[in-house]
Structure formats: C-alpha cells, structure tokens
Amino acid sequence: MKRSRFLKLVSGAAALPAVWPKVAGAASDAPSPGNPCQLGHSGMATSAGRASNCVLVPSETPGPFPLDLDENSFFFRQDITEGSPGVALRQRVRVIGASNCEPMANVRVNVWHCNRDGKYSGYGTETGLTYCRGYQFTDANGECEFLTIVPGWYPGRVTHVHFQVHVSTQYSAVSQWTWPHAAVVAAVAENPALYPEGPDPLTPEQDGVFADGYELQIADLQWDAGQGEYTSLYEVAVEGAGTTGVGYEEMQTAAVMDLGPNRPNPVVDRTTIPFTLHQAGRVVLSVWTLEGRCAHREDLGTLPPGNHGMELDVAGLGLATASCVYQLECFSGGKRFTSARRMTAAGPR
Numbered sequence: 001m002k003r004s005r006f007l008k009l010v011s012g013a014a015a016l017p018a019v020w021p022k023v024a025g026a027a028s029d030a031p032s033p034g035n036p037c038q039l040g041h042s043g044m045a046t047s048a049g050r051a052s053n054c055v056l057v058p059s060e061t062p063g064p065f066p067l068d069l070d071e072n073s074f075f076f077r078q079d080i081t082e083g084s085p086g087v088a089l090r091q092r093v094r095v096i097g098a099s100n101c102e103p104m105a106n107v108r109v110n111v112w113h114c115n116r117d118g119k120y121s122g123y124g125t126e127t128g129l130t131y132c133r134g135y136q137f138t139d140a141n142g143e144c145e146f147l148t149i150v151p152g153w154y155p156g157r158v159t160h161v162h163f164q165v166h167v168s169t170q171y172s173a174v175s176q177w178t179w180p181h182a183a184v185v186a187a188v189a190e191n192p193a194l195y196p197e198g199p200d201p202l203t204p205e206q207d208g209v210f211a212d213g214y215e216l217q218i219a220d221l222q223w224d225a226g227q228g229e230y231t232s233l234y235e236v237a238v239e240g241a242g243t244t245g246v247g248y249e250e251m252q253t254a255a256v257m258d259l260g261p262n263r264p265n266p267v268v269d270r271t272t273i274p275f276t277l278h279q280a281g282r283v284v285l286s287v288w289t290l291e292g293r294c295a296h297r298e299d300l301g302t303l304p305p306g307n308h309g310m311e312l313d314v315a316g317l318g319l320a321t322a323s324c325v326y327q328l329e330c331f332s333g334g335k336r337f338t339s340a341r342r343m344t345a346a347g348p349r
Contacts, residue, residue, distance in 0.1 A: 075110075076292040076325075079147040080134035086116045086149025087191050088229035091219070095142045095165055098237040103142025106341050107238075108166040110135040111146055116195050118154030135166075136290060137325050137342040140265065150187050150230060153200040158207040159184045165238050169249045173238040176217060178204055183221040187230060252337065256281065257330045259339035262312070266346040269315035273326060275339075277305050281332030285310060287317065288325045295319060314345070321345050 093111070095104045112133040114120050121129040132151070136144035153159045158178055166172040178184075185199040192198070204210040210217065219234035260274035273285070286297040296317050300310070314320050327340040 073292060074130070075134050076136070076288065077134045078136060078145060078290045080111070080132055081148055082129075082131040084115045084131045084149055085194055086152075087187050087194060089148050089150050090224075090227070090229055090231045091146045091148055091161075092231075092233045093136075093138075093144055093146070093163070094233065094235040095138050096235065096237050098239055101237075103138070103140070104167070104238070105138055105140050105142060107138050107142075108135050109138060109144050110164040110166065111148075111161055112163075113148070113151040113161040114154060116149065116152040117197065118152045137340065139323060139342050139344050150184065152188075152195060152197060153202070156202075156208070158202045158204050158210065159200045160207075160209075161234075163236070165236060167238060171239060173236070175236070176209060177219050177234045177236075178207075178210065178214060178217060179219050179221040179232065187221070187223075252335075253339060255279075256332055256337045257328065257339065259328050259341060261341060262326070262343045266344040267314050267320070268346045269313070269320055271312050271314060271343060273310045273312060273328075274307070275310075275328055276307050277303055277330065279332055280304050281330040281337075283308075284329040284331075285312075286327050286329070287312070287319065288327065289319070290323060290325070295324065314343075319345065 091111075093109050095107055095109065096102060097104050110133075112120070115132055119126050121131045121133060132148060134146060136146065138144045151159050151161065158181070160176045160178045162174075162176050164172050164174045181200070181203045188195045188199040204214045216237075219232045221230055221232050223229075224231050256278055258276045258278075260276075262271040262273045264271060275283075277283070280302060282302045283300040284297065285300060287295045289295055312326070314324075323342065323344045325340055325342050327338060330337045
C-alpha cells in the first residue's frame, strides 16, 4: 500500500469503538475510470445541541423540476448560480430532528429554484442547463450554506425555493420555502435592471401551494451592506431525533463497514478518521471541498476486518480553513459500498 504524506493508516486501534453511526449507500458499480473521485450518495444524522420549535415541516410537491441529483456529483457545490444574473443571496439551511429539537448532521440537502425570469434549468428552453441546483451536507450544527440569487417568479407561484432533506434511502422530506413578501418585493424593486419582470405580484396567501398555511416555510431575508448580498436562514424540522432509521442500502453497507466521525472536529491541521470493516475489502478515501472538487483520493489497498483509523493531514492538503466532506469506499464481494461525513474546519470558513 502506498503511503501518502497526507494520510496515515492505523489498523486495529484499540481506542476506537467497534460501531459508529452509519451514513451509507451500496451499489454494484465500480468507480468510473473517467471519474476516480466519484462521490457516492448517502445520508445520516447525529445529534448536537440547539433547540427550535421542532414542528414537522409540511410536505409539498417537488414540482415538475426536481431532476435527480443523487447520482451526479456535479451538483455537489455551494455556488449554484453558474453566473445567472440576479441579486446575490447567501442562503443557510438548518436541519433539526422534530422529536428532540437536535441538529441533524451529515444529512444531504438538495435545493433548486428558478432564475430571475421564472425559468428552471433542465426543462423547456433551458434543457441541458444546470443553474440554480445543488446539494450540500449539513455540519455538526445541522447547517449548510448555498450561494445563489434571489429567484424570480412565474404565473401562479410566489417566489420560492424547492428543497429535499435526504435523511436516508428510507426517508426524505420534500417541501418548499419562501420569504416575507415585502422583503422579496423590496429586493427586486431596488434592482430593476436585474429583474425586468419586476417584483412578484402574488403573496403567499394567493399561492395555491402555500394556501393551507406557510408559517413553517418562511425564511428570513436581510441585506448585508458590507458584503453586498442578502443573507437568509431557513430552519426545517424533519422526522428523526438526531439519529434516524436506515433504508436498505444503509443496512447493506452496515454489514460491511461503519464510518465514524473524525476526531478532533473542528479540525486545526490533522484529524483521525475511524472506521470498522466487518469483512475484508479494498478501501479508498476521498476528500471533497464544499464546491464539489475532489481534493484528495487515496487507495488504501485491501484491509482485513477490524477497527482502523486514518490520520489526515488537512493542512497539507490546503484545507485547514475550509470545511469539507470525506467519503470512504469499500469494494467487497463485487460491490461498492460508500459512506460520507462532513468535517468542520476550525479556521474561518
């Protein structure tokens, strides 16, 4: 096994627990030769501590425009604009478990919305385009962040964002959020050159999707003059209690391996990633920036069953000031099993 200057493998570490919370997916495909850093789809939750109203978000239609982000690592990114014109928006999403008000870490949040003209990428005249779509993994506080624009509107719908919280292959929450109507109108009205259609003429009460109530589907919207952008936070409560039931793929993966949270976390310069193999397999580690760039990938070779730990030189990879996602792949019995978690940088984000 080739040892990287960024990574050190320690096997059979007695201090490591035998089982960690699972975040996993199983597939029969091997890595694509053209994309050796392919990111697998996964989702799981752990708990930390911050309370909220903990009321389950209402389910809404995903609309005719969700596309499938699961199998496409291209959409794993923070900046989803692709240069689309509009007022800059820094959108944070916080996910909590409805049953205990605890943040849910390592769950995947998909978002998609229309551009300033009310059009969705990938459909109609926008077929083949991919703007205003993306996904992130939540951190230890249950939060993730997207860089986008204030969306436009189209007939019959108020300005809104579609989202899916993918907890596991057994459960995901699909809904939509909007903003206080006056705030969205002001953001558009103050930038007429960017929004030729003008402000949204509807209020949420006039929108059929939100007509039954939208109190749990309102994000805040504030102007940050220093950064020259709007900032927003939307908090959503989904089924779960900081841990969650698993689906079929997670159960398959759990029979082969368990991936633990890195320690220490947040990370200063080095961190250890613990995992357990329940059967022998070839193991590959990859590290991804939140913009979807594969910063490092290392084949650890075939490892025996037991507890293992990998020491990662985050500073050496140039990631000491940036949060990232690490993924473990295990190839065993002709199948590929994946599990991913997010690590948080101690430095400025």
